[in-house]
Amino acid sequence: MIIAKNLTKRYGKTTALNNVSFTIEAGEAVALWGANGAGKTTTLRCLLGVQGFEGELMVNGIDVKRQGKAARAAIGYVPQETVFYDMTVLETLHFYARLKKADPQRVAAVLEQVQLADQRGKRVNMLSGGMKQRLALAVALLADPPVLVLDEPTANLDVRAQRDFIHTVQTLNQSGKTIVFSSHRLDEVIALGSRVLVLSDGELVLECRPHQLAGELGLHRWLRIWVETEHRENMLKVLDEQGFTYQPNGRSVYVRVSRGEKIAPLRSLELASIPVEDFDLIDGELVIAEEHHD
Amino acid sequence: MIDLANVRTITRKELRDALRNRWFVVFTIAFAGLALALSALIQPGGASLRALSYSRTAASLINLVLLFVPLIGLTLGAANLTGDRETGALAYLLAQPVSRAEVLIGKYLGLAGALLATLALGFGAAGVALALQGSIQDAGSYLFTVALAFLLALAMLSLGFLMSTIAQKTTTGLGGALFLWLFLVFIGDLGIMGTALFTQMPIQTVFFIAVLNPLQMFKIASILTIQANLDVLGPAGLYAADQYGSLLLPLLLLGLALWIMIPLAGAAAIFSRQQKLVLRGTAR
Numbered sequence: 001m002i003i004a005k006n007l008t009k010r011y012g013k014t015t016a017l018n019n020v021s022f023t024i025e026a027g028e029a030v031a032l033w034g035a036n037g038a039g040k041t042t043t044l045r046c047l048l049g050v051q052g053f054e055g056e057l058m059v060n061g062i063d064v065k066r067q068g069k070a071a072r073a074a075i076g077y078v079p080q081e082t083v084f085y086d087m088t089v090l091e092t093l094h095f096y097a098r099l100k101k102a103d104p105q106r107v108a109a110v111l112e113q114v115q116l117a118d119q120r121g122k123r124v125n126m127l128s129g130g131m132k133q134r135l136a137l138a139v140a141l142l143a144d145p146p147v148l149v150l151d152e153p154t155a156n157l158d159v160r161a162q163r164d165f166i167h168t169v170q171t172l173n174q175s176g177k178t179i180v181f182s183s184h185r186l187d188e189v190i191a192l193g194s195r196v197l198v199l200s201d202g203e204l205v206l207e208c209r210p211h212q213l214a215g216e217l218g219l220h221r222w223l224r225i226w227v228e229t230e231h232r233e234n235m236l237k238v239l240d241e242q243g244f245t246y247q248p249n250g251r252s253v254y255v256r257v258s259r260g261e262k263i264a265p266l267r268s269l270e271l272a273s274i275p276v277e278d279f280d281l282i283d284g285e286l287v288i289a290e291e292h293h294d
Numbered sequence: 295m296i297d298l299a300n301v302r303t304i305t306r307k308e309l310r311d312a313l314r315n316r317w318f319v320v321f322t323i324a325f326a327g328l329a330l331a332l333s334a335l336i337q338p339g340g341a342s343l344r345a346l347s348y349s350r351t352a353a354s355l356i357n358l359v360l361l362f363v364p365l366i367g368l369t370l371g372a373a374n375l376t377g378d379r380e381t382g383a384l385a386y387l388l389a390q391p392v393s394r395a396e397v398l399i400g401k402y403l404g405l406a407g408a409l410l411a412t413l414a415l416g417f418g419a420a421g422v423a424l425a426l427q428g429s430i431q432d433a434g435s436y437l438f439t440v441a442l443a444f445l446l447a448l449a450m451l452s453l454g455f456l457m458s459t460i461a462q463k464t465t466t467g468l469g470g471a472l473f474l475w476l477f478l479v480f481i482g483d484l485g486i487m488g489t490a491l492f493t494q495m496p497i498q499t500v501f502f503i504a505v506l507n508p509l510q511m512f513k514i515a516s517i518l519t520i521q522a523n524l525d526v527l528g529p530a531g532l533y534a535a536d537q538y539g540s541l542l543l544p545l546l547l548l549g550l551a552l553w554i555m556i557p558l559a560g561a562a563a564i565f566s567r568q569q570k571l572v573l574r575g576t577a578r
Contacts, residue, residue, distance in 0.1 A: 048389050073391035083382040085307065086314070098303040099390045 001026040001147060001178045002047065006055035009042050009202075016042040017053070018202045024195075026146070029169075029179040031193035033213065038199040040182035044151050047180065048072055060146055073100065076140025080152040082132055084124040089116060089135060092124055093142065102142040110138040114168060130161030137168065148172065150181035154188060166191050186219060187281075222254040223265055226277040238272045239265065254282070300396040301403065308404020312370070313411075321366050322412040328358055329420035333427075352439065355420060356516045359443045360509055363413065364450045365475050370405050371454015372471035375565070376464040394566050402455055402558065409447050417443065438519045442550070446512040449553035456557040459564040478509050497533045505546070508553040515546040 002024040009017040017039045024030050032040040046053045049068025057064040060074040084092050093107045111117045114134040119127065127135065133153060140148055150169065154162040169192055173179050183189050189196055190210045198206035198217065208216050227235050229251060236253065239246050244265055245256040255265040262281065269276055312318050332354045375398075378384035387397060417440045424436075454471055461467035483504075490500045504510045514534065534542055 050385075050388050069391050069393055072389065077389045079382075079386060079389070081382070083386055085311065085383060095303065095307060096390060099300055099392055101299075101391075 001028070001060060002180065003058045004043075004046075004055065005057075007043065007046060007057060008054040009039075009046060009051070010054075016202050017046070019055070020199070020202070020204045021055075022197055022204060022207070024178060024180060026178050027173070027176055029173045029181070029192055029194045031189040031196045031210065032180065032182040032199060033184065033189060033196050034182075034199035035184065037201075039202040040199055041151055042202075043199070044077075044149050044180070044182060047149055048075060048077060073143065074145050074147055076137075076143070076145040076148045078133065078136045078140050078148070078150045078153045080155050081129075082136035082139075084132070084135070087124060088120070089122055089124060089127070090120040092135065093138060096139045097142045100143040102144075106142050106144070110141045113141060114138045128161075130157050130165065133157060133161070133165055134168070137165070141172075145177075147178045147180065150179065152182050152184070154183075154185070162188070186214060186221070189213060220256050221258070221262065222282045223257045223262060224249075224252050224254050224280045224282055225265065225269070226252045226279065227269075227274060228277060231274045234272065235269060235274050238268055238274065242268045244268075296393065296395055296399065300392050301400045304392075304397060304400025305404040305407065308374075308401050309407045310404075312405055312408035318366075318370070318408065318412070321362070322415060325358070325362050325412060325416040326419050328362075329355060329416040330423055332358065333420040333423035351424065352436070352520045353517075355417075356439070356513060356520075359413075359446065359516075360513060361479060363443060363447045364478055364509060366412075367409060367447050367450025368454040368457070368471035368475050369468060370409065371402075371451045372457040372461065372467035373464050374401055374405060374455065375458035376461050376467040379462070380464055395562060398455070398562055398565050402451065406448055406451055409451060410444050413440070413443055413447055435519045439516050442512055442515050442519070445547070445550040445554065446508060449508045449550055449557070452554050452557035452561065455561040456564070459561045459568070478507055483507075483510075498537070501533055505549065508550060511546045511549045511553070515543060515550070518543055518546075 002022075004023075005021050007017050007020040008015070020039070020043065022030075032043055034040050042051075045051045046057055047059060047064065049064040049071045053065070059071045062071045062074060064071040085095070087095065089111070090107065093110065094104065096102075097104055097107055108117070111120060114137050116131060116134055116138060119131060124132065124135065133156075137153075148169070153169070154165050157165060166188060169179060169181075173192070179192070181188075181192065183192075190213075193210045196206075196208055196210055196213050197204055198208070198213070206216055214220060225235070232248075232251070232253075236246070236248065239253070239255060242265075246265075247254045257264065266276060266279065332351050335351060335354070375384065378387070384397075388394065417436075421436060421440075425433075453474065457467050457470045457474070461470060486500060486503050489495060495503075505514065514531070517531075538545060
């Protein structure tokens with residue numbers, strides 16, 4: 001569905017992408033992973049044909065460099081934050097439907113699909129961030145394109161809106177859409193992706209399955225647990241005895257957990273009759289001072 | 295290959311946006327109000343007095359156009375692409391299956407339609423008022439003056455779009471548009487007059503420099519239309535009438551048409567080159 005060969009992009013003397021090559025099969029959901037400036041958004045912009053590049057790039061059999069407009073017709077695009085013109089939801093969808101040469105009857109269908117049918121008469125600037133992203137997804141789906149390109153689509157959403165959005169995209173992937181999305185959130189990549197392309201300083205440095213990503217990059221999931229001060233010493237003792245890797249931080253402690261064993265530290269504390277006040281799940285590397293206890 | 299359906303879609307959106315724009319509505323009301331007020335200045339009396347009075351009113355309408363139309367045309371054009379670029383709406387629009395040329399042409403036509411509708415409303419109201427007083431001696435010349443104002447509006451919009459493609463920020467674009475307005479309306483004229491006096495510039499040179507300004511082209515063409523002679527412009531007008539005779543009006547029309555096309559072509563070239571510059575950068 002997507003073939004990139006030696007994709008290179010330079011902004012003056014800065015190389016944003018350097019000889020990046022990859023192939024994405026139809027129906028795959030591929031995550032572009034990397035820090036800010038790694039080249040994720042640049043890759044997506046190349047896919048859309050909105051900027052020039054060196055190398056070869058084919059989307060759905062279309063040469064993006066020569067037929068950018070045709071390539072964009074095969075792609076539904078959802079940016080990190082979509083800026084719409086001052087129109088109602090329905091007017092917005094009809095406007096983009098005309099540009100995409102989509103059947104006007106698709107408007108009602110996509111409104112239902114993204115659960116915005118009851119918002120059709122509302123002005124776009126009155127919508128919440130989550131609703132705007134769903135509207136952007138509706139616009140992307142108007143012409144029923146084979147490829148969806150999502151640029152950190154849940155970055156500005158609250159937890160519930162993130163979950164709903166990811167669920168909708170999962171359903172679309174299951175229905176056969178090829179998904180390419182950029183992200184720096186491990187949970188999103190694991191929930192949505194079937195493969196991960198890791199970019200660093202404009203180079204493709206790793207290709208792996210989502211569940212391998214944390215291990216390959218040395219990323220971890222951490223369970224942050226809060227207990228009353230009087231139970232703190234006991235908690236650390238139990239965690240030590242059970243062989244957990246942890247880092248104390250004030251009244252809380254970060255405990256490293258594996259994907260299928262997130263509940264394990266909580267179970268150990270419960271068995272030791274240590275009451276837990278609260279907990280949170282955190283992805284990635286901790287920025288607190290290192291204090292390993294193995 | 296330009297897809298006219300895409301151009302039409304963007305034109306309709308721009309036209310509707312412009313008509314919803316508060317500043318645009320204020321301009322429309324102000325222009326129509328002033329045009330009506332000027333038409334009310336026609337003095338009652340015999341036919342000859344009314345004819346003289348009409349000439350003065352028409353001249354005042356020309357001055358109103360010279361002041362208002364460049365201001366609104368330049369600022370509307372200058373704020374359009376820069377505004378969309380700043381908000382991110384332009385990037386999202388360009389991520390759709392449209393070409394840059396379709397976006398630029400669609401936006402230009404939409405704003406042009408709104409601007410011409412405003413002028414038609416102002417001139418129409420004044421024309422009706424004048425006609426009711428029996429003051430319009432020649433409806434044809436009045437309509438031709440309106441057509442000239444349309445050409446000037448389109449030329450100013452083209453210049454505004456050129457600024458909008460060059461400037462990265464709305465404030466820069468608007469600042470440039472206001473400076474250009476000041477230059478065309480006031481500074482340019484005063485500069486030519488001062489330079490001509492100081493350097494004893496030959497009259498033909500003064501004329502040529504003056505008609506490089508599209509506002510002067512409009513002014514001379516309008517006066518020619520209303521009065522059929524250029525005495526009112528002094529030696530430069532007499533020189534022009536003597537030198538070009540009946541060719542002067544077609545030449546001025548051609549000049550105004552060039553002022554529409556050249557800045558718009560420049561804007562299109564820069565707008566598409568903003569992508570090509572990136573392409574050129576990658577070719578190294």
